[in-house]
Every structure is written in structure tokens, then in C-alpha cells.
Amino acid sequence: MYKYLSLLNDIENMIKSGDYRQGEKIPSIRILSKSYHCNKSTVIRALAELERKHIIYSLPKSGYYIVTSKTELIQGDKLILDFSSSSPDPAVFPYLDFQHCINQAIDIYKNDLFIYGTPRGLPSLIDVVQKQLTNYQVFAKKENIFITSGIQQALSILAIIPFPNNRETILIEQPGYHLFIESLQALQVPVLGIKRTSKGIDLFELERMFREENIKFFYTMPRYHNPLGTSYSQEEKKKILELARKYNVFIVEDDYLADFEQNSKADPIYSYDNFTHVIYLKSYSKIIFPGLRIGIAVIPDSLIKIFSQYKRILDIDSSMLSQAALEIYIKNGMFERHKEKMKATYYSRANCLISALENEQKKRNLANFSYAPVKNIAFHTYIELNEQISCEKVIHRLKDKSIIVDGVNNNYLRSFLERNSILKLNISNVEKEYIEEGISEIVKQIY
Known part of the structure; x- marks a missing residue:
């Protein structure tokens, strides 16, 4: 790794860990040069990039200072805490690393990048992805791997193509991924919902629907479900696959947060399949940045x-x-380094969120709401309100307090009536030091 990248990342990490605080002056160019055993031009290059990213700012004849955190959006004199956004924190995007990879990609591939490629994807990236997927217990042949424009494109294609089982209806968890729900309803694809809670889904109901309904495929997020944040146990995953095989139903497994898994033994449903019934989808949007628009689809032979x-x-x-650029980013080891950085950042925030909820539970009578006591979350969970409590009114009251939260109306099919009153809690854009304060105010406004 280039020396200036190491310096840049260290300063960023020290800011996030609180070693350098907002408004504080960082060490001089001379001191940094000596500490990192590099020349001053290397230090100046790293500091210039940090300044370009608005992480630090310079004062003539004084030095460099830490800029106020980007999450501290100011509304008058109030701090805005955004618990609604599930997008990655822009402050942790690997701008410089990826810019380097883009430049290197142009140098290596030249004209090949500016002409039409292949529908399956860049062959050299597929080679790299095939090896990377084994880290998630996904052992796939190259011919089964497709590079797609995000997971959304893969889902849209799967929704409209004919399947070997000659069925038409898609089964989706409720609540579920709102963009896929919008897509299905806009395309007027036959779709049914099955209720999912913190306890999972009713496997007897799942079997009934597999048996009696015309189910083409079951779309599921076994790991860190959106919006609930919960995961299926390994036993549940195996049972779902067993039922799918029994009734010849395909499973579309959306493993969009695979990179944030803390449990090394939490394998995807795909790992138990014989490469016939499970379509595996993986995204890079949450771990790198949404604008990358690169997804992976592992397609069975019968659908290739x-x-x-x-x-x-x-x-x-x-x-x-x-x-x-992604191929180079992975091959150079930048992806793994960034992944560990992201996991550590969100893991710390997630633990703070869980602790804050536990503290509120001890302090108050929680008759008005409940939450799933999940120990292993990526960066989002939820609290469920008593049916007498208006979710919309709570959201409005919190907005007046400069706290942004969201409900789950958009995460349900229009036809699905068995809905719960839920507030989503995402901490991907809330700094650790403000999570406890935010949760305390959210609980207060529920009452």
C-alpha cells in the first residue's frame, strides 16, 4: 500500500475513534513525516486528500484542524440524528483507494473499458469473484456467475423470466425489501406475502403456500433482513430449502449484507443446496458505496x-x-482492509444501539413498545409500537426534535393487511456518541 494511503487511513481511524476530536489540531507535517518515516510531500499529499474530503481544514501559518462531523447536520442550533437512512456513511467511503483503482483499470484495460462488454460480465472480475465467494461458502462455477447492475437488476430479470417449474407467483417476506416490492407491483407480477417477525416465519404456513399456491420462487433475506435486521437460524435455512426441494420452488437468496456477518458459522442457504434450487445474490453497495452499482448473481444451470x-x-x-476497478480493488487487498474497517465501525455502533435499547428497557415500563433482543445485528433493527400508538404521530414528534425515523408502510405489499406498527432504526449514519441520546429521545416521544 502507498505510504500516503496508510497515513490517510490512520488519521481517518483516529478521528472516528475519538483520538482526534472535532476542531482539534492534528500533528504538524514535520511530526507526521517523522512518525511515518516518509518525506513531507507524502504527508502533504495525504493531508490534501483529507482536506478535499472535508475531513480536515487548514489555517495559514497555523496548521490542520478536524472538521465538524458530517453527521452533525445543523438545523438552527439543533443536531439532526438520522436513524432512517440505511445507506452507508459517506464518511467511510473508500474514495481515494477506489480512485486509484479506476485510474489503474484505465491504464491496464484501455479501450476495452469503453466498448460493449459481455452480458455475463468482465471475465477477469468473474475469476476474482468466484474465489471471493468461497469465503461465504458459495462454491460456484464461473459459468454460473453473472455481474449485474446491482441486485435490483438481477431481481427485475428473475421476476419476469419464465422458470422451469412453469409457475408465475412470487412469494416475498412481509415486511420486505421496498424497492423489489415497488418493482413487482409496477410490473404487475403475481405476488403473495408471508409474515416475518423477529421469531422468523411460520414454516407450516410456508409449506402450505408452497403446496397450494402457484409459487415460482420465494424471495428471502436470511441474513440481516431488511427492515427487521434479524437472521434465520441454520436449522430454519435448511428447513426452507427442504420445503423448496419438496415442492419444486426456487429460492432467491438476497445476501446483501454478507460482508458484515460476525458469526463465521452462519452459512447461506445456497451452501446447503445441490446447485439446483437456490439463486444467490450478493451486493457491493453497502460495503463499498451504492453508486458502484455492481451485484453478483449465481444462477442455476437451468436458468443460465x-x-x-x-x-x-x-x-x-x-x-x-x-x-x-472492482477487480483491482479486490485483488490488491483493498476490499478486505476496507471490509474490516466497515465491520468494526458498524459493529461498535450496533453494540451501542443494543445497549441503549436495553437501558431503556430497564428504566421504563415497555408497555407501549417492544423490540427484538437480537445480539447480532449489522446496522439496523426495529422497535414495534403498541397498536394504540400512532406510528405517524411518533415520527412527526421526533422530527420536531430533529430526529429522523421511518416506518415500514413501504415495506409491505398493498394487498398484505396483516401489518405491524414498526419504527426502523438504522445507525449507519449516526455517530456512536449520539446513539444513546437519540434512542432515549425516541423512547420518550413514544410515551
Whole structure:
């Protein structure tokens, strides 16, 4: 790794850990040069990049100072805490590393990046992804791997293509991924919902629906469900796959937060399959940045031909420049380093969120709301309000207190009536030091 990158990352990490505080002066160029055993031009390059990212600012003849945190959006004199956004924190985007990879990709591939590629994806990236997927217990052949324009494109294709079981209806967890729900309803694809709670889903009801309904595939988020934040046990995953095989139903497994898993033994449903019934999807949007628009789809042999045909018709190929840059980013070890940095950041915040909820539970009579006491979350969970409490009114009251939260109306199918009153809690854009304060105010406004 370049020396200036090491220096840049160390300063960023010290800011996030609180070693350098907002408004505080950082060590001089001379001191940093001596500490990192590098010349002053290397230090100046790192500091210039930090200044460009608005992490630090310079004062003539004085030095460099830490800028106020980007999460401290000011509304008058009030701090705005955004518990609604599930997007990654822009403050941890790997801007400089990825810029380096883009430049290197252009140097290596030149004209190849600016012409049409292949519907399946950049072959060299598929080679890298195939190896990376083994870290998630996904052992796939290269011919089964497709690079897509985010998971959303893969889902849209799967929703409209004919399947070998000759069925038409899609089964989706409720609540569920709002963009896929919007897509299904806009395309007028036959869709049914099955209720999911912190305790999972009713496997007897799942079997009934597999048996009696015309289910093409079951779309599920076994790991860190959106919006609940909960995960299925390994026993539940195996049972779901067993039922899918029994009734010839495909499973579309959305493993969009695989990179944040803390339990090394938490394998995906795909790992138990014989490569026939499970379609595995993985995203890079949460771990790197949403604008990358690169997703991975592992498609069974029986669907390769039709999936490839529809993907080619829809967009010819996904961005070759993004694919080439991602390939270099992974091969150079930058991805693993960034992943560990992101996991540590969100793990710390998630523990703070859990602790704050536990403290509120001890302090108050929680008759008005409950929450799932989940120990292993990525960066989001939820609290469920008593049916007498208006979710909309709570959201409005919190907005007046400069705290942004959201409900889950958009996470339900219009036809699904068995809804719970839920407030989503995301901490990807809330600094650790403000989580306890925010949760305390949220609970207070519920009462």
C-alpha cells in the first residue's frame, strides 16, 4: 500500500475513534513525516486528500484542524440524528483507494473499458469473484456467475423470466425489501406475502403456500433482513430449502449484507443446496458505496440461457469501468482492509444501539413498545409500537426534535393487511456518541 494511503487511513481511524476530536489540531507535517518515516510531500499529499474530503481544514501559518462531523447536520442550533437512512456513511467511503483503482483499470484495460462488454460480465472480475465467494461458502462455477447492475437488476430479470417449474407467483417476506416490492407491483407480477417477525416465519404456513399456491420462487433475506435486521437460524435455512426441494420452488437468496456477518458459522442457504434450487445474490453497495452499482448473481444451470438472454436485451452489459476497478480493488487487498474497517465501525455502533435499547428497557415500563433482543445485528433493527400508538404521530414528534425515523408502510405489499406498527432504526449514519441520546429521545416521544 502507498505510504500516503496508510497515513490517510490512520488519521481517518483516529478521528472516528475519538483520538482526534472535532476542531482539534492534528500533528504538524514535520511530526507526521517523522512518525511515518516518509518525506513531507507524502504527508502533504495525504493531508490534501483529507482536506478535499472535508475531513480536515487548514489555517495559514497555523496548521490542520478536524472538521465538524458530517453527521452533525445543523438545523438552527439543533443536531439532526438520522436513524432512517440505511445507506452507508459517506464518511467511510473508500474514495481515494477506489480512485486509484479506476485510474489503474484505465491504464491496464484501455479501450476495452469503453466498448460493449459481455452480458455475463468482465471475465477477469468473474475469476476474482468466484474465489471471493468461497469465503461465504458459495462454491460456484464461473459459468454460473453473472455481474449485474446491482441486485435490483438481477431481481427485475428473475421476476419476469419464465422458470422451469412453469409457475408465475412470487412469494416475498412481509415486511420486505421496498424497492423489489415497488418493482413487482409496477410490473404487475403475481405476488403473495408471508409474515416475518423477529421469531422468523411460520414454516407450516410456508409449506402450505408452497403446496397450494402457484409459487415460482420465494424471495428471502436470511441474513440481516431488511427492515427487521434479524437472521434465520441454520436449522430454519435448511428447513426452507427442504420445503423448496419438496415442492419444486426456487429460492432467491438476497445476501446483501454478507460482508458484515460476525458469526463465521452462519452459512447461506445456497451452501446447503445441490446447485439446483437456490439463486444467490450478493451486493457491493453497502460495503463499498451504492453508486458502484455492481451485484453478483449465481444462477442455476437451468436458468443460465434465459437469464443471459434477458440481461443482454435489458442493458447489453454492466459498467465495464466499474467492473475493472472492482477487480483491482479486490485483488490488491483493498476490499478486505476496507471490509474490516466497515465491520468494526458498524459493529461498535450496533453494540451501542443494543445497549441503549436495553437501558431503556430497564428504566421504563415497555408497555407501549417492544423490540427484538437480537445480539447480532449489522446496522439496523426495529422497535414495534403498541397498536394504540400512532406510528405517524411518533415520527412527526421526533422530527420536531430533529430526529429522523421511518416506518415500514413501504415495506409491505398493498394487498398484505396483516401489518405491524414498526419504527426502523438504522445507525449507519449516526455517530456512536449520539446513539444513546437519540434512542432515549425516541423512547420518550413514544410515551
